[in-house]
Amino acid sequence: MRLLGEVVPFISGIDTPEIGSHAKSLKERKLALIAKGRLRELLAEKGLRVMFSGAVDKTQTHRPLVNIYRTNGEEVGKKLLREGFARAWSPRQRNDWCD
Template sequence: MRLLGKGIPFVSGVDTPAIGSNAKCMKERKLALIAKGRLKELLAEKGLRVVLGGAVDKTPKHRPLVNIYRANGEEIGKKLLREGFALTWSPKQRNIWCD
């Protein structure tokens, strides 16, 4: 599953740092672990609503693109953006996690 955020599939959405061997540097790897922990906290909340975007990402895994909403209606992708755990994604954006 990949967070879509308020974006349009393959045009915009939410980007988080890559984890493991997909990370371009140690800084990105560390940021990814922190972001993953925060997402895990948010996903443990009661009353979440998952809305399928109707598309899948272009990776070999073809993960479904989704929006996830908290019980209060707040979109989790927006929350991660505000808290600095994610960036707005676009296809031509370069990796800034290692800057």
């Protein structure tokens, strides 16, 4: 993902558990490692297309939000949602991964 620029982009529309000190519980950390592993598998596929969604996040660095498509046209973010590795992201709602 660093090939896209100085800052690491985020997949548009999804929220995943936090790793490290940002995690609120051990459960969230474990879920984050599992989700990261699944994303790594998906990103290892040949022929992925990365497209800027036109939006940036609200952090100081304004990280770009991207959509990543597999060769069959499937969006990686939607696949992570369906498989339970991510949840829909909303600026007004925080996902609790600890419950």
